[in-house]
Amino acid sequence: MTKAVKPILYGALGGGSAIVEAVLTLAGEPYDMVTMEWGEFDQTDDAFSKINPMREIPALKLADGTVLTESAAIGLWAADRHPESGLSPLPDAPERASFLRWLVWLVASIYPTFTYGDHPERYIAETAGAKALRQATDDRRQALWHHMEASLPFAPWAMGGQMTLIDIYIAAMTRWRPRRTWFKENCPKLYAVAERVDALPALEDVWQKNFGA
Missing domain, CATH: 1.20.1050.10 (Glutathione S-transferase Yfyf (Class Pi); Chain A, domain 2)
Structure with missing residues (x-):
């Protein structure tokens, strides 16, 4: 049986990736975390620049290789995958x-x-x-x-x-x-x-x- 590949979240402690960690946790979306040091992702020649050329966190690499950046985009992605979480009103909800x-x-x-x-x-x-x-x-x-x-x-x-x-x-x-x-x-x-x-x-x-x- 093939083991499911989890999304990989790239972030740094205390930053915007904390929002995404909280969202993924509440949504029940399994993920692996790569915790980077502040300033590390500013380096133009490091491996992270291949994940996000803008070298900004958070970035979420999905199982199919797609990379999601922007915390709101990641949050909406997780909420759409887990509508039972209630983290986003459904598309036809009045709110x-x-x-x-x-x-x-x-x-x-x-x-x-x-x-x-x-x-x-x-x-x-x-x-x-x-x-x-x-x-x-x-x-x-x-x-x-x-x-x-x-x-x-x-x-x-x-x-x-x-x-x-x-x-x-x-x-x-x-x-x-x-x-x-x-x-x-x-x-x-x-x-x-x-x-x-x-x-x-x-x-x-x-x-x-x-x-x-």
Whole structure:
């Protein structure tokens, strides 16, 4: 009997691959993990550049050799394979359109503030300009989180009564700047969702490995 080949997830501790780990775990999708050091996947001549020429994580190599990048794409792939997980509303569900809007909004609006803010030197050579970009992206991120806090139902999950991919993003991303204490004081609904996801026994090992708690 031929042994099934699992997808291989390429990631680094504490990064966006933690979101994908959580999603695959909750979906019940078996996978193997290649954990890389930060900076390792920036090397242009390493083996990872053949997996993802953009040298960005997460990347998921499927059994047939197809490589999926972008956390939202991987999340939707897993949710479609495991509709019983409820991580994405079904295509004909009335809440599907709103779910897609907010999922893409997260990865298109908030996520890029880390892309630019974490490494401003890649975009601005002057030290003063790099510091200003870092501060501007931090300020913009907080404004975006306030917008999300005011816009979603949070009853009790971000989209309402069913936990979705969006809640997984919130649980991971609230661990990044400006971090949980800020959310507790400024965006208590987002903070409550993050705490609720944290409490899921199935994800205990994922959060411990990536964030130490």
